[in-house]
Amino acid sequence: MTPLSEQNPEALHATLGDLQSRYAELQARGLKLDMTRGKPAPDQLDLSDDLLTMPGNRDHFTESREDARNYGGVQGLAELRTLFSGVLGAPPAQIVAGNNSSLALMHDCLAYALLKGVPGGARPWSREETVRFLCPVPGYDRHFALCETYGIEMLSVPMTPDGPDMAVVEDLVRDPSVKGMWCVPQYSNPGGETYSDDTVRRLAAMEAGAPDFRLFWDNAYALHHLTERRPHLVNVLEAAAEAGHPDRPFVFASTSKVTLAGAGVAFLAGSPDTIRWYLGCAGKRSIGPDKLNQLRHARFLRDEAGLLRLMDGHRQRLAPKFTAVTRILDRDLGGTGAARWTDPEGGYFILLETPEGCASRVVELAAGCGLAMTPAGATHPYGRDPHDRILRLAPSYPSLAEVEAAAEVIALCTLIAATEARLRG
Ligand code: PMP
Numbered sequence: 001m002t003p004l005s006e007q008n009p010e011a012l013h014a015t016l017g018d019l020q021s022r023y024a025e026l027q028a029r030g031l032k033l034d035m036t037r038g039k040p041a042p043d044q045l046d047l048s049d050d051l052l053t054m055p056g057n058r059d060h061f062t063e064s065r066e067d068a069r070n071y072g073g074v075q076g077l078a079e080l081r082t083l084f085s086g087v088l089g090a091p092p093a094q095i096v097a098g099n100n101s102s103l104a105l106m107h108d109c110l111a112y113a114l115l116k117g118v119p120g121g122a123r124p125w126s127r128e129e130t131v132r133f134l135c136p137v138p139g140y141d142r143h144f145a146l147c148e149t150y151g152i153e154m155l156s157v158p159m160t161p162d163g164p165d166m167a168v169v170e171d172l173v174r175d176p177s178v179k180g181m182w183c184v185p186q187y188s189n190p191g192g193e194t195y196s197d198d199t200v201r202r203l204a205a206m207e208a209g210a211p212d213f214r215l216f217w218d219n220a221y222a223l224h225h226l227t228e229r230r231p232h233l234v235n236v237l238e239a240a241a242e243a244g245h246p247d248r249p250f251v252f253a254s255t256s257k258v259t260l261a262g263a264g265v266a267f268l269a270g271s272p273d274t275i276r277w278y279l280g281c282a283g284k285r286s287i288g289p290d291k292l293n294q295l296r297h298a299r300f301l302r303d304e305a306g307l308l309r310l311m312d313g314h315r316q317r318l319a320p321k322f323t324a325v326t327r328i329l330d331r332d333l334g335g336t337g338a339a340r341w342t343d344p345e346g347g348y349f350i351l352l353e354t355p356e357g358c359a360s361r362v363v364e365l366a367a368g369c370g371l372a373m374t375p376a377g378a379t380h381p382y383g384r385d386p387h388d389r390i391l392r393l394a395p396s397y398p399s400l401a402e403v404e405a406a407a408e409v410i411a412l413c414t415l416i417a418a419t420e421a422r423l424r425g
Contacts, residue, residue, distance in 0.1 A: 038189070132155055351391070358414070
Protein backbone atom coordinates (compact mmCIF):
# COMPACT_ATOMS: atom_id res chain seq x y z
CA MET A 1 0.00 0.00 0.00
CA THR A 2 1.19 3.52 -0.78
CA PRO A 3 2.17 5.33 2.43
CA LEU A 4 -0.83 7.30 3.72
CA SER A 5 1.23 10.48 3.72
CA GLU A 6 1.69 10.16 -0.04
CA GLN A 7 -2.00 9.68 -0.84
CA ASN A 8 -4.09 12.66 -1.93
CA PRO A 9 -7.65 13.00 -0.51
CA GLU A 10 -9.14 11.15 -3.47
CA ALA A 11 -6.77 8.23 -3.00
CA LEU A 12 -7.38 8.27 0.76
CA HIS A 13 -11.15 8.01 0.17
CA ALA A 14 -10.61 5.04 -2.12
CA THR A 15 -8.29 3.44 0.47
CA LEU A 16 -10.85 3.96 3.22
CA GLY A 17 -13.62 2.39 1.13
CA ASP A 18 -11.41 -0.60 0.50
CA LEU A 19 -10.51 -0.94 4.19
CA GLN A 20 -14.15 -0.63 5.20
CA SER A 21 -15.19 -3.53 3.02
CA ARG A 22 -12.41 -5.64 4.56
CA TYR A 23 -13.70 -4.54 7.97
CA ALA A 24 -17.21 -5.75 7.06
CA GLU A 25 -15.73 -9.12 6.06
CA LEU A 26 -13.93 -9.40 9.39
CA GLN A 27 -17.12 -8.45 11.24
CA ALA A 28 -18.95 -11.23 9.45
CA ARG A 29 -16.54 -13.76 10.94
CA GLY A 30 -18.21 -13.20 14.33
CA LEU A 31 -14.93 -13.21 16.27
CA LYS A 32 -14.87 -13.13 20.06
CA LEU A 33 -11.32 -12.35 21.18
CA ASP A 34 -9.83 -10.89 24.36
CA MET A 35 -6.42 -9.18 24.38
CA THR A 36 -7.04 -6.97 27.38
CA ARG A 37 -4.72 -8.35 30.05
CA GLY A 38 -1.37 -10.10 30.32
CA LYS A 39 -2.70 -13.37 31.67
CA PRO A 40 -0.83 -16.64 31.20
CA ALA A 41 -2.61 -19.04 28.82
CA PRO A 42 -3.99 -22.36 30.08
CA ASP A 43 -1.10 -24.27 28.44
CA GLN A 44 1.32 -22.17 30.50
CA LEU A 45 -0.57 -22.92 33.72
CA ASP A 46 -0.45 -26.61 32.78
CA LEU A 47 3.35 -26.47 33.16
CA SER A 48 2.78 -26.22 36.91
CA ASP A 49 0.10 -28.88 37.18
CA ASP A 50 2.26 -30.87 39.60
CA LEU A 51 1.69 -28.14 42.16
CA LEU A 52 -1.91 -29.29 42.40
CA THR A 53 -0.88 -32.51 44.13
CA MET A 54 1.93 -31.04 46.21
CA PRO A 55 3.26 -30.99 48.80
CA GLY A 56 1.48 -34.35 49.04
CA ASN A 57 0.14 -36.44 51.80
CA ARG A 58 1.89 -35.89 55.16
CA ASP A 59 4.60 -33.70 53.60
CA HIS A 60 4.32 -30.56 55.64
CA PHE A 61 7.65 -30.03 57.40
CA THR A 62 9.98 -27.28 56.25
CA GLU A 63 13.77 -27.55 56.19
CA SER A 64 13.89 -26.06 59.67
CA ARG A 65 11.33 -28.66 60.88
CA GLU A 66 8.60 -26.06 61.11
CA ASP A 67 5.08 -27.42 60.57
CA ALA A 68 3.90 -25.56 57.48
CA ARG A 69 0.28 -26.26 58.39
CA ASN A 70 0.48 -24.07 61.44
CA TYR A 71 0.59 -20.35 62.18
CA GLY A 72 3.78 -18.31 62.14
CA GLY A 73 6.86 -17.62 60.07
CA VAL A 74 5.89 -14.17 58.84
CA GLN A 75 9.07 -13.82 56.74
CA GLY A 76 8.23 -16.95 54.73
CA LEU A 77 10.08 -20.22 54.18
CA ALA A 78 13.88 -19.94 54.24
CA GLU A 79 14.32 -22.54 51.49
CA LEU A 80 12.12 -20.55 49.11
CA ARG A 81 13.85 -17.28 49.97
CA THR A 82 17.16 -19.02 49.21
CA LEU A 83 15.82 -20.30 45.90
CA PHE A 84 14.84 -16.78 44.80
CA SER A 85 17.89 -15.05 46.26
CA GLY A 86 19.64 -14.86 42.86
CA VAL A 87 16.53 -13.56 41.09
CA LEU A 88 15.95 -10.87 43.70
CA GLY A 89 19.61 -9.98 44.11
CA ALA A 90 19.50 -10.15 47.90
CA PRO A 91 20.56 -12.61 50.61
CA PRO A 92 17.71 -14.74 52.00
CA ALA A 93 17.68 -12.71 55.25
CA GLN A 94 16.80 -9.64 53.21
CA ILE A 95 13.84 -11.28 51.48
CA VAL A 96 10.23 -11.78 52.55
CA ALA A 97 8.21 -14.54 50.87
CA GLY A 98 4.53 -13.73 51.10
CA ASN A 99 1.27 -14.80 49.58
CA ASN A 100 0.21 -14.84 45.99
CA SER A 101 0.43 -11.24 44.77
CA SER A 102 3.34 -8.83 44.49
CA LEU A 103 0.82 -6.09 43.75
CA ALA A 104 -0.58 -6.74 47.23
CA LEU A 105 2.93 -6.33 48.70
CA MET A 106 3.30 -3.04 46.80
CA HIS A 107 -0.06 -1.97 48.15
CA ASP A 108 0.92 -2.88 51.69
CA CYS A 109 4.29 -1.08 51.51
CA LEU A 110 2.47 1.98 50.25
CA ALA A 111 -0.26 1.73 52.87
CA TYR A 112 2.27 1.26 55.71
CA ALA A 113 4.29 4.22 54.40
CA LEU A 114 1.14 6.34 54.38
CA LEU A 115 -0.06 5.20 57.79
CA LYS A 116 3.19 4.73 59.70
CA GLY A 117 6.02 6.20 57.62
CA VAL A 118 9.20 4.45 56.51
CA PRO A 119 12.70 4.34 58.06
CA GLY A 120 14.41 7.69 57.64
CA GLY A 121 11.14 9.62 57.35
CA ALA A 122 10.01 12.30 59.79
CA ARG A 123 6.32 11.34 59.70
CA PRO A 124 3.79 9.12 57.93
CA TRP A 125 3.38 10.10 54.30
CA SER A 126 -0.33 10.73 54.86
CA ARG A 127 0.57 13.62 57.18
CA GLU A 128 2.24 15.47 54.32
CA GLU A 129 0.29 18.15 52.52
CA THR A 130 0.90 16.46 49.16
CA VAL A 131 2.49 13.17 48.23
CA ARG A 132 3.76 12.73 44.70
CA PHE A 133 5.09 9.73 42.77
CA LEU A 134 7.14 9.71 39.59
CA CYS A 135 5.52 7.54 36.97
CA PRO A 136 7.46 6.47 33.88
CA VAL A 137 5.00 6.67 31.01
CA PRO A 138 3.74 4.57 29.34
CA GLY A 139 3.44 2.37 32.42
CA TYR A 140 1.39 -0.21 34.31
CA ASP A 141 -2.19 0.82 35.00
CA ARG A 142 -2.41 -0.92 38.37
CA HIS A 143 0.52 1.11 39.70
CA PHE A 144 -1.33 4.24 38.69
CA ALA A 145 -4.55 2.92 40.24
CA LEU A 146 -2.77 2.47 43.60
CA CYS A 147 -1.68 6.10 43.53
CA GLU A 148 -5.10 7.27 42.51
CA THR A 149 -6.93 5.35 45.21
CA TYR A 150 -4.74 6.91 47.93
CA GLY A 151 -4.73 10.42 46.50
CA ILE A 152 -1.06 10.35 45.49
CA GLU A 153 -0.37 12.84 42.74
CA MET A 154 1.32 11.32 39.71
CA LEU A 155 4.05 13.08 37.75
CA SER A 156 4.70 11.56 34.33
CA VAL A 157 8.25 10.89 33.21
CA PRO A 158 8.83 9.94 29.57
CA MET A 159 10.39 6.56 28.85
CA THR A 160 13.43 6.20 26.63
CA PRO A 161 14.98 2.97 25.30
CA ASP A 162 17.27 3.09 28.39
CA GLY A 163 14.47 3.52 30.92
CA PRO A 164 12.93 6.69 32.35
CA ASP A 165 14.38 9.98 31.11
CA MET A 166 16.88 10.56 33.90
CA ALA A 167 17.32 14.29 33.32
CA VAL A 168 13.59 14.70 34.04
CA VAL A 169 13.71 12.31 37.01
CA GLU A 170 16.71 14.04 38.61
CA ASP A 171 14.98 17.38 38.26
CA LEU A 172 11.59 16.30 39.64
CA VAL A 173 12.96 14.21 42.51
CA ARG A 174 14.44 17.30 44.18
CA ASP A 175 10.90 18.21 45.23
CA PRO A 176 10.51 16.88 48.83
CA SER A 177 6.86 15.96 48.16
CA VAL A 178 8.08 13.31 45.71
CA LYS A 179 8.15 10.23 47.94
CA GLY A 180 8.29 7.44 45.43
CA MET A 181 8.72 6.24 41.91
CA TRP A 182 7.32 3.25 40.05
CA CYS A 183 9.90 1.23 38.13
CA VAL A 184 9.49 -1.94 36.05
CA PRO A 185 13.19 -2.23 35.35
CA GLN A 186 13.27 -5.23 33.03
CA TYR A 187 10.98 -5.74 30.01
CA SER A 188 8.87 -2.90 31.30
CA ASN A 189 5.09 -2.98 31.03
CA PRO A 190 4.13 -2.05 28.33
CA GLY A 191 7.16 -0.78 26.32
CA GLY A 192 9.46 -3.74 26.98
CA GLU A 193 12.47 -1.55 27.82
CA THR A 194 15.19 -2.72 30.22
CA TYR A 195 16.85 0.00 32.27
CA SER A 196 20.48 0.60 31.29
CA ASP A 197 23.32 0.32 33.83
CA ASP A 198 23.62 4.09 33.85
CA THR A 199 19.89 4.56 34.51
CA VAL A 200 19.89 2.15 37.47
CA ARG A 201 23.04 3.72 38.97
CA ARG A 202 21.60 7.21 38.64
CA LEU A 203 18.29 6.16 40.22
CA ALA A 204 20.23 4.60 43.09
CA ALA A 205 22.52 7.59 43.60
CA MET A 206 20.43 10.68 42.77
CA GLU A 207 19.85 13.33 45.39
CA ALA A 208 16.21 13.15 46.45
CA GLY A 209 14.47 16.06 48.17
CA ALA A 210 12.63 13.65 50.48
CA PRO A 211 14.98 11.75 52.84
CA ASP A 212 12.45 8.89 52.79
CA PHE A 213 12.14 8.66 48.99
CA ARG A 214 11.55 5.08 47.77
CA LEU A 215 11.95 3.27 44.46
CA PHE A 216 9.08 0.81 44.02
CA TRP A 217 11.20 -1.61 41.99
CA ASP A 218 8.68 -3.99 40.44
CA ASN A 219 10.79 -6.63 38.75
CA ALA A 220 7.73 -8.53 37.55
CA TYR A 221 9.48 -9.76 34.39
CA ALA A 222 12.85 -10.74 35.84
CA LEU A 223 12.74 -14.21 34.23
CA HIS A 224 10.38 -13.65 31.35
CA HIS A 225 12.58 -13.77 28.26
CA LEU A 226 11.16 -14.23 24.77
CA THR A 227 14.50 -14.85 23.05
CA GLU A 228 17.84 -16.50 23.82
CA ARG A 229 19.32 -13.15 24.83
CA ARG A 230 19.55 -12.10 28.47
CA PRO A 231 19.58 -8.41 29.33
CA HIS A 232 21.91 -7.04 31.96
CA LEU A 233 20.27 -5.29 34.89
CA VAL A 234 22.36 -3.68 37.61
CA ASN A 235 21.52 -4.93 41.12
CA VAL A 236 19.63 -1.94 42.48
CA LEU A 237 20.02 -2.92 46.14
CA GLU A 238 23.80 -3.07 45.78
CA ALA A 239 23.93 0.14 43.74
CA ALA A 240 21.77 1.98 46.28
CA ALA A 241 23.83 0.69 49.22
CA GLU A 242 27.07 1.77 47.49
CA ALA A 243 25.59 5.21 46.87
CA GLY A 244 24.66 5.60 50.53
CA HIS A 245 20.91 5.02 50.07
CA PRO A 246 20.53 1.38 51.20
CA ASP A 247 16.85 1.74 52.14
CA ARG A 248 15.79 3.36 48.87
CA PRO A 249 14.65 0.30 46.85
CA PHE A 250 11.63 -1.84 47.66
CA VAL A 251 12.23 -4.77 45.30
CA PHE A 252 9.20 -6.84 44.28
CA ALA A 253 8.74 -10.02 42.23
CA SER A 254 6.39 -12.97 42.13
CA THR A 255 5.77 -16.36 40.56
CA SER A 256 2.44 -15.24 39.11
CA LYS A 257 3.77 -15.74 35.59
CA VAL A 258 6.14 -18.51 36.61
CA THR A 259 3.82 -21.01 38.29
CA LEU A 260 0.17 -20.06 38.84
CA ALA A 261 -1.06 -16.50 38.35
CA GLY A 262 -3.67 -16.80 41.08
CA ALA A 263 -1.77 -19.07 43.46
CA GLY A 264 1.91 -18.21 43.26
CA VAL A 265 4.27 -16.67 45.80
CA ALA A 266 5.26 -12.99 45.94
CA PHE A 267 8.52 -11.56 47.28
CA LEU A 268 9.81 -8.35 48.77
CA ALA A 269 13.55 -7.69 49.03
CA GLY A 270 15.23 -4.71 50.65
CA SER A 271 17.85 -3.51 53.08
CA PRO A 272 17.97 -5.07 56.57
CA ASP A 273 16.14 -2.00 57.92
CA THR A 274 13.49 -2.24 55.21
CA ILE A 275 12.84 -5.90 56.03
CA ARG A 276 12.68 -5.19 59.77
CA TRP A 277 10.25 -2.34 59.11
CA TYR A 278 8.10 -4.41 56.79
CA LEU A 279 7.95 -7.41 59.15
CA GLY A 280 7.04 -5.10 62.03
CA CYS A 281 4.06 -3.84 60.05
CA ALA A 282 3.12 -7.14 58.39
CA GLY A 283 3.30 -9.02 61.69
CA LYS A 284 0.35 -6.94 62.90
CA ARG A 285 -1.62 -7.67 59.75
CA SER A 286 -1.20 -11.45 59.71
CA ILE A 287 0.22 -14.28 61.79
CA GLY A 288 1.99 -15.60 58.72
CA PRO A 289 1.66 -16.42 55.01
CA ASP A 290 0.44 -19.59 53.33
CA LYS A 291 3.48 -21.72 54.07
CA LEU A 292 2.03 -24.86 52.48
CA ASN A 293 1.93 -23.01 49.17
CA GLN A 294 5.50 -21.91 49.72
CA LEU A 295 6.51 -25.47 50.59
CA ARG A 296 4.96 -26.89 47.44
CA HIS A 297 6.71 -24.20 45.41
CA ALA A 298 10.05 -25.19 46.96
CA ARG A 299 9.36 -28.86 46.21
CA PHE A 300 8.18 -28.19 42.66
CA LEU A 301 10.86 -25.72 41.55
CA ARG A 302 13.68 -27.42 43.51
CA ASP A 303 16.43 -24.94 42.65
CA GLU A 304 17.26 -22.04 40.37
CA ALA A 305 17.98 -24.43 37.49
CA GLY A 306 14.46 -25.84 37.89
CA LEU A 307 13.08 -22.33 37.81
CA LEU A 308 14.95 -21.49 34.60
CA ARG A 309 13.80 -24.76 32.97
CA LEU A 310 10.23 -23.86 33.74
CA MET A 311 10.72 -20.41 32.18
CA ASP A 312 11.98 -22.09 28.98
CA GLY A 313 8.62 -23.84 28.79
CA HIS A 314 6.84 -20.49 29.07
CA ARG A 315 9.05 -19.00 26.39
CA GLN A 316 8.31 -21.86 24.00
CA ARG A 317 4.59 -21.22 24.38
CA LEU A 318 4.70 -17.42 24.40
CA ALA A 319 7.30 -16.49 21.81
CA PRO A 320 5.33 -17.77 18.78
CA LYS A 321 2.41 -15.54 19.77
CA PHE A 322 4.60 -12.46 19.89
CA THR A 323 6.23 -13.42 16.59
CA ALA A 324 2.80 -13.86 15.02
CA VAL A 325 1.69 -10.37 16.07
CA THR A 326 4.83 -8.63 14.82
CA ARG A 327 4.80 -10.67 11.58
CA ILE A 328 1.20 -9.64 10.83
CA LEU A 329 1.76 -6.01 11.82
CA ASP A 330 4.86 -5.95 9.57
CA ARG A 331 2.88 -7.48 6.73
CA ASP A 332 -0.23 -5.30 7.02
CA LEU A 333 1.11 -2.03 8.40
CA GLY A 334 4.74 -2.02 7.26
CA GLY A 335 5.51 0.98 5.07
CA THR A 336 2.07 2.56 5.51
CA GLY A 337 3.20 5.02 8.16
CA ALA A 338 0.03 4.19 10.13
CA ALA A 339 1.78 2.97 13.28
CA ARG A 340 4.95 1.87 15.03
CA TRP A 341 5.22 -1.12 17.32
CA THR A 342 7.73 -2.85 19.56
CA ASP A 343 9.29 -6.27 19.07
CA PRO A 344 10.02 -7.04 22.72
CA GLU A 345 12.70 -9.45 23.93
CA GLY A 346 10.71 -10.28 27.04
CA GLY A 347 7.74 -9.46 29.21
CA TYR A 348 4.11 -9.76 28.29
CA PHE A 349 3.28 -6.84 26.01
CA ILE A 350 3.67 -5.25 22.61
CA LEU A 351 3.27 -1.50 22.45
CA LEU A 352 1.52 -0.06 19.40
CA GLU A 353 1.90 3.62 18.71
CA THR A 354 -0.76 5.04 16.41
CA PRO A 355 -0.91 8.53 14.90
CA GLU A 356 -2.10 11.26 17.27
CA GLY A 357 -5.77 10.97 18.22
CA CYS A 358 -6.23 7.44 16.87
CA ALA A 359 -5.73 5.01 19.78
CA SER A 360 -9.27 5.14 21.20
CA ARG A 361 -10.72 4.87 17.69
CA VAL A 362 -8.70 1.68 17.11
CA VAL A 363 -10.10 0.19 20.33
CA GLU A 364 -13.64 1.16 19.29
CA LEU A 365 -13.23 -0.33 15.81
CA ALA A 366 -11.69 -3.52 17.24
CA ALA A 367 -14.62 -3.91 19.64
CA GLY A 368 -16.91 -3.69 16.60
CA CYS A 369 -15.09 -6.76 15.24
CA GLY A 370 -15.39 -8.71 18.48
CA LEU A 371 -11.88 -7.96 19.81
CA ALA A 372 -11.57 -6.57 23.36
CA MET A 373 -8.36 -4.53 23.78
CA THR A 374 -6.84 -2.77 26.80
CA PRO A 375 -8.60 0.63 26.82
CA ALA A 376 -6.67 3.49 25.26
CA GLY A 377 -5.21 5.67 28.00
CA ALA A 378 -4.70 2.75 30.42
CA THR A 379 -0.94 3.14 30.04
CA HIS A 380 -1.03 6.70 31.43
CA PRO A 381 -1.72 8.21 34.87
CA TYR A 382 -5.42 8.98 35.40
CA GLY A 383 -6.18 6.93 32.26
CA ARG A 384 -5.41 9.91 30.05
CA ASP A 385 -3.02 9.68 27.12
CA PRO A 386 -2.80 13.34 26.12
CA HIS A 387 -2.04 12.37 22.52
CA ASP A 388 -4.40 9.37 22.36
CA ARG A 389 -1.67 7.37 20.71
CA ILE A 390 -0.51 4.44 22.83
CA LEU A 391 -2.04 0.97 22.84
CA ARG A 392 -0.97 -2.08 24.81
CA LEU A 393 -1.34 -5.46 23.12
CA ALA A 394 -1.41 -8.53 25.36
CA PRO A 395 -0.96 -11.64 23.21
CA SER A 396 -0.35 -14.21 25.98
CA TYR A 397 -3.80 -15.57 26.78
CA PRO A 398 -5.55 -16.33 23.47
CA SER A 399 -4.52 -19.35 21.39
CA LEU A 400 -2.03 -18.82 18.56
CA ALA A 401 -4.84 -18.90 15.97
CA GLU A 402 -6.78 -16.33 17.97
CA VAL A 403 -3.71 -14.13 18.35
CA GLU A 404 -3.24 -14.20 14.56
CA ALA A 405 -6.87 -13.23 14.00
CA ALA A 406 -6.59 -10.47 16.61
CA ALA A 407 -3.43 -9.06 15.01
CA GLU A 408 -5.22 -8.86 11.65
CA VAL A 409 -8.09 -6.99 13.29
CA ILE A 410 -5.69 -4.60 15.02
CA ALA A 411 -3.76 -3.90 11.83
CA LEU A 412 -6.92 -3.22 9.86
CA CYS A 413 -8.48 -1.03 12.56
CA THR A 414 -5.23 0.94 12.85
CA LEU A 415 -5.18 1.53 9.10
CA ILE A 416 -8.80 2.69 9.14
CA ALA A 417 -8.23 5.06 12.07
CA ALA A 418 -5.06 6.46 10.52
CA THR A 419 -6.74 6.96 7.14
CA GLU A 420 -9.70 8.71 8.79
CA ALA A 421 -7.26 10.93 10.67
CA ARG A 422 -5.46 11.92 7.48
CA LEU A 423 -8.76 12.74 5.78
CA ARG A 424 -9.66 14.96 8.74
CA GLY A 425 -6.33 16.68 8.11
N1 PMP B 1 3.68 -5.72 38.12
C1 PMP B 1 3.61 -5.67 36.78
C2 PMP B 1 4.49 -4.73 36.03
C3 PMP B 1 2.70 -6.47 36.10
O1 PMP B 1 2.63 -6.39 34.76
C4 PMP B 1 1.88 -7.35 36.83
C5 PMP B 1 0.87 -8.24 36.17
N2 PMP B 1 0.35 -7.84 34.99
C6 PMP B 1 1.97 -7.36 38.22
C7 PMP B 1 2.89 -6.53 38.83
C8 PMP B 1 1.10 -8.22 39.06
O2 PMP B 1 1.88 -9.06 39.84
P1 PMP B 1 1.26 -10.07 40.87
O3 PMP B 1 0.50 -11.10 40.12
O4 PMP B 1 2.45 -10.64 41.55
O5 PMP B 1 0.39 -9.30 41.81
